[in-house]
Amino acid sequence: MPQVRVRIAPSPTGSLHLGTARTALYNYLYAKHNNGKFVLRLEDTDEERSQEAYTQDIINHLKWLNLTWDEGPDIGGSYGPYCQTQKEEHYRKLANELVAQKKAYFCYATPEELTILKEEQLKSGKASRYDNRGRYVSEKEAQAYEASGRIPCIRLIVDEPRVITWDDLIKGTIAINSLDLGGDPILIKSSGMAVYNFAVVVDDIDMAITHVIRGEDHIHNTAKQILIYEALGKTYPEFAHSALIFDAEKQKLSKRKHGEFVHISKYASTGYLPEALFNYLAQMSWTPSNGQEIFSQTEAINDFDLNKVSKSPAIFDLTKLNWFNNHYLRQLDNETFKLKAMPYLDLLNLNSYDSNEIHEMLTLIKDGLNNLSEITQALSFFEPKPLDYEKLEFMEILNQDSASKILNLILNNIASFKNLDAKETKALIDSIGINNGFKKGKELYMPIRIALTARLHGPDLSRIFTILKTQQVQTRIKNALALNLQTKS
RNA sequence: GCCCCCAUCGUCUAGAGGCCUAGGACACCUCCCUUUCACGGAGGCGGCAGGGGUUCGAAUCCCCUUGGGGGUACCA
Numbered sequence: 001m002p003q004v005r006v007r008i009a010p011s012p013t014g015s016l017h018l019g020t021a022r023t024a025l026y027n028y029l030y031a032k033h034n035n036g037k038f039v040l041r042l043e044d045t046d047e048e049r050s051q052e053a054y055t056q057d058i059i060n061h062l063k064w065l066n067l068t069w070d071e072g073p074d075i076g077g078s079y080g081p082y083c084q085t086q087k088e089e090h091y092r093k094l095a096n097e098l099v100a101q102k103k104a105y106f107c108y109a110t111p112e113e114l115t116i117l118k119e120e121q122l123k124s125g126k127a128s129r130y131d132n133r134g135r136y137v138s139e140k141e142a143q144a145y146e147a148s149g150r151i152p153c154i155r156l157i158v159d160e161p162r163v164i165t166w167d168d169l170i171k172g173t174i175a176i177n178s179l180d181l182g183g184d185p186i187l188i189k190s191s192g193m194a195v196y197n198f199a200v201v202v203d204d205i206d207m208a209i210t211h212v213i214r215g216e217d218h219i220h221n222t223a224k225q226i227l228i229y230e231a232l233g234k235t236y237p238e239f240a241h242s243a244l245i246f247d248a249e250k251q252k253l254s255k256r257k258h259g260e261f262v263h264i265s266k267y268a269s270t271g272y273l274p275e276a277l278f279n280y281l282a283q284m285s286w287t288p289s290n291g292q293e294i295f296s297q298t299e300a301i302n303d304f305d306l307n308k309v310s311k312s313p314a315i316f317d318l319t320k321l322n323w324f325n326n327h328y329l330r331q332l333d334n335e336t337f338k339l340k341a342m343p344y345l346d347l348l349n350l351n352s353y354d355s356n357e358i359h360e361m362l363t364l365i366k367d368g369l370n371n372l373s374e375i376t377q378a379l380s381f382f383e384p385k386p387l388d389y390e391k392l393e394f395m396e397i398l399n400q401d402s403a404s405k406i407l408n409l410i411l412n413n414i415a416s417f418k419n420l421d422a423k424e425t426k427a428l429i430d431s432i433g434i435n436n437g438f439k440k441g442k443e444l445y446m447p448i449r450i451a452l453t454a455r456l457h458g459p460d461l462s463r464i465f466t467i468l469k470t471q472q473v474q475t476r477i478k479n480a481l482a483l484n485l486q487t488k489s
Numbered sequence: 490g491c492c493c494c495c496a497u498c499g500u501c502u503a504g505a506g507g508c509c510u511a512g513g514a515c516a517c518c519u520c521c522c523u524u525u526c527a528c529g530g531a532g533g534c535g536g537c538a539g540g541g542g543u544u545c546g547a548a549u550c551c552c553c554u555u556g557g558g559g560g561u562a563c564c565a
Contacts, residue, residue, distance in 0.1 A: 457526035
């Protein structure tokens, strides 16, 4: 058996899409599982929408996901070039050979003529398709078209009717009638550039691709492409079509509807770990044989099997991704976590704290995070500026008599808190509470929590207390008490 | 319209005719731990789209219906 060679072939018309990433992931896993090669190729035949910035984005984020390729436009390889725009001549040459062999022909129909054809078909309730009229144009007519300045495209002659069938590695047997392919397909646009379906086939042949793994939106393209392989006299590769990823309304994930959250870049910048996204994407239509939800890339490679990839579409669920991300975030050692947290920490003014204190803050919140960008909000109360207590829920608690009593007690004893660690701080708060008739619990701690953080919930209060230090604690309690007086008067 | 694909808890799935009283995970709910939140632990709720076959036996095989999705470009 020849070496397995698979490819991911994104078009640089947008930044790396979730769906493309998952297709890349399947290809990657399949290649690595079979000791094969994974190739990156850019399908940039769309002259109008392709952009260099997108190419960079795609390359960066595939790398970010640790889906590394063995050959590609950035690193080369012996089957290049790996961009379609660099192969224009080659495509044209092959198409012309097909014309010479009478397997293809020049078609002089104008877009306007085709639009009219389509409208007529629609009106009479027929399936809309090209009527293959160009097949029957005589030499003489062709010369007349040339003389009138028409520039032809090249179309492939399709046997009709005929059943095209292949054994899909994910879906099983698929059969499509050539009659339903919309008429003789274009190979070369009149601009001279190859059309997607032709370029793909030529490239997959040139690059000795053995397995084409892609989304099921390509199923009809596959039928057309098989016809092209046959015309070129080549055997076609194995095909595997995976179901698409949907949103909660069972619609295809689209930039238009979902904004930046269809792009891998968004997850990277929001502080999702590549391991988490990899794991989530992999498990959403494939389950390892041991049934585990959490698995590493290596484990996935060892166990991957196209046959076990789900035939039905999966709905993208951010909540579940969050669960995976939380898991991987908690697994990070403190140093790595700190390193990854830095960009989000930098958004806060925490210059007054030393690195031990920053470290302490991070361990405080590490376990409860969905993504790293939540750090900014989670730690914002550490910024040395006055807090805003003007919220009904806070006021209700602060206005209780017991609240001002407790806060005053802490204030009166503030000096005793100096240089205590978290455990000692807690013990002191407890004893102050007990000596003055408070049970330790919500009644005792909530007013302090609100005074120090202006929040109802958060991490361990005594640790917050020690990080803030007595000076800041004193200021905040005074502020909270002042507010209390204000509302009472 | 025409063609193709798909159908198990709200979501992701396990299931290859008897191991199924349909298993797991996320979410949700209850309880425990706990000053609160989170983490962790113990439970709970919840599903084979419908109808016909085939079979001793169907979530599983076949057919129909319904529903969902994709495609139908000189886009990729």
